[in-house]
Amino acid sequence: MADLATCLPLTRASVVEAHNLxxxxxxxxxxxxNRTIDGIASTPRTPEELNGTPFEGATPSNPKLxxxxxxxxxxxxxxxxxxxxxxxxxxxxREPGWEAGGGFTKGVVTHSSGNHAQALAxxxxxxxxxxxxxxxxxxAPPKVAATKGYGANVVFSGSTAAEREAVAAEVIAxxxxxxxxxxxxxxxxxxQGTAGLELQEQVAEAKTTTPNSKSKSxxxxxxxxxxxxxxxxxxxxxxxxxxTPCGGxxxxxxxxxxxxxxxxxxxxAEPSLDGADDCARGLAQxxxxxxxxxxxxxDGLRTPVGKHNWAVLTGETPESNGQGVHGVYAVGEDxxxxxxxxxxxxxxxxxxxxxxxxxxxxxxxxxxxRRVEAEAGPEGWDLGIVLSGGNVSxxxxxxxxxxxxxxx
Amino acid sequence: MADLATCLPLTRASVVEAHNLxxxxxxxxxxxxNRTIDGIASTPRTPEELNGTPFEGATPSNPKLxxxxxxxxxxxxxxxxxxxxxxxxxxxxREPGWEAGGGFTKGVVTHSSGNHAQALAxxxxxxxxxxxxxxxxxxAPPKVAATKGYGANVVFSGSTAAEREAVAAEVIAxxxxxxxxxxxxxxxxxxQGTAGLELQEQVAEAKTTTPNSKSKSxxxxxxxxxxxxxxxxxxxxxxxxxxTPCGGxxxxxxxxxxxxxxxxxxxxAEPSLDGADDCARGLAQxxxxxxxxxxxxxDGLRTPVGKHNWAVLTGETPESNGQGVHGVYAVGEDxxxxxxxxxxxxxxxxxxxxxxxxxxxxxxxxxxxRRVEAEAGPEGWDLGIVLSGGNVSxxxxxxxxxxxxxxx
Numbered sequence: 138m139a140d141l142a143t144c145l146p147l148t149r150a151s152v153v154e155a156h157n158l159x160x161x162x163x164x165x166x167x168x169x170x171n172r173t174i175d176g177i178a179s180t181p182r183t184p185e186e187l188n189g190t191p192f193e194g195a196t197p198s199n200p201k202l203x204x205x206x207x208x209x210x211x212x213x214x215x216x217x218x219x220x221x222x223x224x225x226x227x228x229x230x231r232e233p234g235w236e237a238g239g240g241f242t243k244g245v246v247t248h249s250s251g252n253h254a255q256a257l258a259x260x261x262x263x264x265x266x267x268x269x270x271x272x273x274x275x276x277a278p279p280k281v282a283a284t285k286g287y288g289a290n291v292v293f294s295g296s297t298a299a300e301r302e303a304v305a306a307e308v309i310a311x312x313x314x315x316x317x318x319x320x321x322x323x324x325x326x327x328x329q330g331t332a333g334l335e336l337q338e339q340v341a342e343a344k345t346t347t348p349n350s351k352s353k354s355x356x357x358x359x360x361x362x363x364x365x366x367x368x369x370x371x372x373x374x375x376x377x378x379x380x381t382p383c384g385g386x387x388x389x390x391x392x393x394x395x396x397x398x399x400x401x402x403x404x405x406a407e408p409s410l411d412g413a414d415d416c417a418r419g420l421a422q423x424x425x426x427x428x429x430x431x432x433x434x435x436d437g438l439r440t441p442v443g444k445h446n447w448a449v450l451t452g453e454t455p456e457s458n459g460q461g462v463h464g465v466y467a468v469g470e471d472x473x474x475x476x477x478x479x480x481x482x483x484x485x486x487x488x489x490x491x492x493x494x495x496x497x498x499x500x501x502x503x504x505x506x507r508r509v510e511a512e513a514g515p516e517g518w519d520l521g522i523v524l525s526g527g528n529v530s531x532x533x534x535x536x537x538x539x540x541x542x543x544x545x
Numbered sequence: 546m547a548d549l550a551t552c553l554p555l556t557r558a559s560v561v562e563a564h565n566l567x568x569x570x571x572x573x574x575x576x577x578x579n580r581t582i583d584g585i586a587s588t589p590r591t592p593e594e595l596n597g598t599p600f601e602g603a604t605p606s607n608p609k610l611x612x613x614x615x616x617x618x619x620x621x622x623x624x625x626x627x628x629x630x631x632x633x634x635x636x637x638x639r640e641p642g643w644e645a646g647g648g649f650t651k652g653v654v655t656h657s658s659g660n661h662a663q664a665l666a667x668x669x670x671x672x673x674x675x676x677x678x679x680x681x682x683x684x685a686p687p688k689v690a691a692t693k694g695y696g697a698n699v700v701f702s703g704s705t706a707a708e709r710e711a712v713a714a715e716v717i718a719x720x721x722x723x724x725x726x727x728x729x730x731x732x733x734x735x736x737q738g739t740a741g742l743e744l745q746e747q748v749a750e751a752k753t754t755t756p757n758s759k760s761k762s763x764x765x766x767x768x769x770x771x772x773x774x775x776x777x778x779x780x781x782x783x784x785x786x787x788x789t790p791c792g793g794x795x796x797x798x799x800x801x802x803x804x805x806x807x808x809x810x811x812x813x814a815e816p817s818l819d820g821a822d823d824c825a826r827g828l829a830q831x832x833x834x835x836x837x838x839x840x841x842x843x844d845g846l847r848t849p850v851g852k853h854n855w856a857v858l859t860g861e862t863p864e865s866n867g868q869g870v871h872g873v874y875a876v877g878e879d880x881x882x883x884x885x886x887x888x889x890x891x892x893x894x895x896x897x898x899x900x901x902x903x904x905x906x907x908x909x910x911x912x913x914x915r916r917v918e919a920e921a922g923p924e925g926w927d928l929g930i931v932l933s934g935g936n937v938s939x940x941x942x943x944x945x946x947x948x949x950x951x952x953x
Contacts, residue, residue: 167575169619210893211577478939485618485935487893527893531886531949534942541939542950 143232144323147449148456149397152330159223159328162263164213166332168339168521169206173483178202178499179517182506192503200509201517202499205376206480207336210488210527214255214287217332217388217525218319222256224328225317226264241266243313248294248301250276251437252526253319258289269314271305279530320385321443330391333381333403336521337374337395344375377518378402380495382525383416383465384438386446392523393449393462404505405450405465406495408433414467415441416450434470434537437491437525466505468497474537476500480524481534490537492524551640552731555857556864557805560738567631567736570671572621574740576747576929577614581891586610586907587925590914600911608917609925610907613784614888615744618896618935622663622695625740625796625933626727630664632736633725634672649674651721656702656709658684659845660934661727666697677722679713687938728793729851738799741789741811744929745782745803752783785926786810788903790933791824791873792846794854800931801857801870812913813858813873814903816841822875823849824858842878842945845899845933874913876905882945884908888932889942898945900932 145151181197209217226245229235244267247257254270261268268289272281273296285291294304309316318325379396383389383405393403407414411431419426425447431439448454452461468476477493479500480486498505499520509518535542553559589605617625634653637643652675655665662678669676676697680689681704693699702712717724726733787804791797791813801811815822819839827834833855839847856862860869876884885901887908888894906913907928917926943950 215893481895482938485623485895487889487895530890531942531946534939535946535949538939538943541943 140232141323144228145327146456147323147326147394147445147454149334149394149399151327152334152391152395155224155324155327156331156334158227159220159331162213162223162227162260163219163331164211165335165339166208166211168336168343169208169484169486170204171206171484174479174496175203177479178204182501182503186501187503190503192507198503198506198510200506200513201515202509203517203519204496204499205336205340205519205521206484207332207339207521207523208486209332210486210492210524212526214252214259215526215528216252216256216489217329217523218252218256219259220331221320221325221328221387221391222253222260222317223263224331225322225324226257226260226266228324229315229317230264239313240315243315244268245317246305246308246312246314247271247317247319248305249319250280251319252528254280254284254289255287255528257317258284258287262288267312267314269308269312271301271308273301318443320387320440321445323445325387326391326394326445326449328391329387330393330395332388332523333379333392333395333521336379336523337376337399337401340376340519340521341374374399374401375519376401376521377513378404378463379521379523380404380406380498381523382435382438382491382494383407383442384491385440386416386442386450388523388525389416389462389465390446390449393460397457397460402463404495404498405462406498407465407467408435408438408470408473408494409467410470413438414465417465417467419447420451420462420465433473433490435473435491435494437489438494464505464508466498466502468494468502472497472501477537486524487527487529488524489526489529489533492526495522548640549731552636553735554864555731555734555802555853555862557742557802557807559735560742560799560803563632563732563735564739564742566635567628567739570621570631570635570668571627571739572619573743573747574616574619576744576751577616577892577894578612579614579892582887582904583611585887586612590909590911594909595911598911600915606911606914606918608914608921609923610917611925611927612904612907613744613748613927613929614892615740615747615929615931616894617740618894618900618932620934622660622667623934623936624660624664624897625737625931626660626664627667628739629728629733629736629795629799630661630668630725631671632739633730633732634665634668634674636732637723637725638672647721648723651723652676653725654713654716654720654722655679655725655727656713657727658688659727660936662688662692662697663695663936665725666692666695670696675720675722677716677720679709679716681709726851728795728848729853731853733795734799734802734853734857736799737795738801738803740796740931741787741800741803741929744787744931745784745807745809748784748927748929749782782807782809783927784809784929785921786812786871787929787931788812788814788906789931790843790846790899790902791815791850792899793848794824794850794858796931796933797824797870797873798854798857801868805865805868810871812903812906813870814906815873815875816843816846816878816881816902817875818878821846822873825873825875827855828859828870828873841881841898843881843899843902845897846902872913872916874906874910876902876910880905880909885945894932895935895937896932897934897937897941900934903930 213219246269248271270289389405410433413431415426450462452459476497621627654677656679682701797813818841821839823834858870860867884905
């Protein structure tokens with residue numbers, strides 16, 4: 138990982154710079170809209186649905202929402218993680234003395250059994266350097282195969298964080314490779330923020346150039362833009378807010394940076410199961426929660442927020458002017474499943490459960506919905522949602538939706 | 546349906562005109578590429594896979610293929626059928642005397658339990674006219690609900706073709722509405738052909754404007770274009786061939802027209818189960834097959850090719866110069882399932898089984914693969930594949946992939 142002293146400041150301008158650096162390597166993923174899902178989001182929940190919640194007996198809220206889905210499931214390696222990994226590697230290549238010090242031979246190291254492993258493997262092989270990936274022995278064989286398929290050297294470890302870190306330290310000692318953590322580093326944060334930047338550009342393009350684009354009252358439109366479009370420095374995107382999932386906080390904190398100075402609100406979405414809503418709880422108590430142990434189906438979001446990510450989310454960085462994330466909301470497992478089903482059956486794309494958490498908040502978190510109604514009024518909001526990834530198998534879906542097989 | 550005498554000639558220019566007419570109402574759906582699937586398509590099958598086929602003992606072919614997937618599953622109502630329905634309705638509106646004759650009050654009629662029902666319902670309600678849709682009593686309730694959800698008047702009938710046609714005749718007699726058949730009409734053919742036209746435009750744009758676009762040897766790229774891009778009259782798209790599924794033949798015959806004079810070869814793909822490969826068999830015997838009774842999982846392809854469609858596919862229309870479809874290939878149910886799984890797990894989009902039939906041909910039909918190798922040589926082909934629709938539920942997938950639940 139690039140030395141912290143050589144990192145760019147945590148600002149929107151740095152996200153734009155990161156975007157320029159990684160654009161040749163990533164996809165400019167499409168942004169989709171869907172009238173049916175907008176209609177559901179803009180319909181009050183039934184009073185019965187609020188039973189057993191703090192809003193029992195209250196009139197259900199009636200927010201108006203036009204949703205813009207940024208399809209990072211269609212990103213390379215099937216997840217936004219490609220952005221941060223390519224940015225980390227491209228920055229490393231430019232670090233003074235890195236090449237002379239044998240960096241291209243020593244390569245990079247990480248411990249991950251998920252999308253970051255595949256992303257770093259791809260970024261490293263593209264740059265012509267080795268990637269040493271520490272994975273627990275119990276990792277699913279397809280994930281190990283996929284990581285090896287991107288050219289990585291996979292090293293097995295035990296399953297606990299301590300065991301994995303010990304093996305990673307050994308690998309670093311023996312190879313001289315540089316650690317690239319999955320989320321807790323400025324280069325990763327800036328790379329992930331490029332998804333938010335693109336989303337802003339693409340919505341702005343749709344609103345200014347497409348006659349049948351989504352407007353406050355007009356029809357919806359699918360939206361794509363040439364992969365060559367330059368990074369816009371415009372801050373008038375037509376988006377009122379963006380929501381992303383929050384696990385380690387790389388995507389969410391990068392998105393906060395991408396919205397700096399634009400007036401766009403940024404929200405995070407977490408699973409509530411077993412305390413996986415560590416970001417929301419940490420914000421409430423004014424202190425980062427350092428450990429999470431949850432078996433939520435949103436398996437990308439089982440990690441606590443990282444230190445650098447926390448500083449951005451709380452507006453504690455020197456460049457933030459005190460502005461961090463505007464709010465973080467949590468939802469239950471069945472709500473995640475229901476949102477996931479809508480994305481599959483209505484948006485017709487394959488996403489992993491973590492990707493469905495923001496839509497679950499939008500549809501089922503009454504606290505968030507009340508906020509939209511109060512802040513947006515009858516005009517409503519244009520809300521961007523980052524669909525973070527799509528790495529799930531048919532077997533995974535069969536586990537997630539047991540009721541689907543019983544009905545057949 | 547517009548009177549045949551008022552229809553445009555069956556030419557590429559008419560497809561361009563149809564595109565101009567329907568562009569405000571349809572999505573310019575994205576085109577996706579995928580290195581993993583290209584790699585599988587460009588790898589010889591094992592000798593064992595050819596056992597039990599006419600190619601047993603032969604050296605497996607080694608074609609090179611770069612695939613461009615046109616995502617009509619992301620089209621409005623979730624299928625390409627929106628194109629033909631909007632075109633039919635827009636042409637009707639312009640038919641001399643139609644409005645004066647009360648056409649906006651009488652509306653349109655069809656019998657369909659599938660995507661055409663929803664497409665016509667949407668097109669009619671958009672145009673401000675009623676749609677009377679005859680559906681078998683045994684239709685799946687979600688399909689009936691979806692069709693009603695687009696504002697249609699659903700009329701139930703028995704399940705046989707004769708019963709459905711009798712009820713449709715009654716509805717036409719009582720309402721004065723105009724019949725809009727699902728595929729066997731020039732207006733429908735020209736509308737469906739716009740998918741092929743867009744695909745050609747989008748690949749041409751990617752090849753000329755995107756630095757990291759797919760080239761003979763370069764990296765792949767996701768590809769989107771503004772929905773406002775004008776119809777290109779260029780015939781140099783960079784595509785060597787296009788393949789679409791073939792049921793009634795609306796999409797395939799429209800695609801043949803869209804490729805007229807461009808040098809692009811057009812192929813059809815069918816299921817072989819229970820004789821659902823009626824188009825291939827008809828071409829072989831020089832005579833259209835008029836009835837099909839198959840329970841293939843590719844349920845959109847259980848119909849025989851229509852008369853107008855057949856004339857286009859065989860190059861018998863006055864404008865065709867004798868050039869119809871370049872070939873039609875068939876695959877088995879397990880091959881369709883395997884291709885469908887790749888589209889779900891690798892391309893990360895939700896498609897219905899019919900959409901997977903062309904990819905199944907590309908991956909598993911040795912006759913087609915030999916043809917590519919022979920005609921394309923080591924350079925290979927850029928092959929466009931139209932993914933026709935995505936209307937399938939989680940329950941549908943559970944039925945299609947019983948092994949997925951057993952493994953969980």
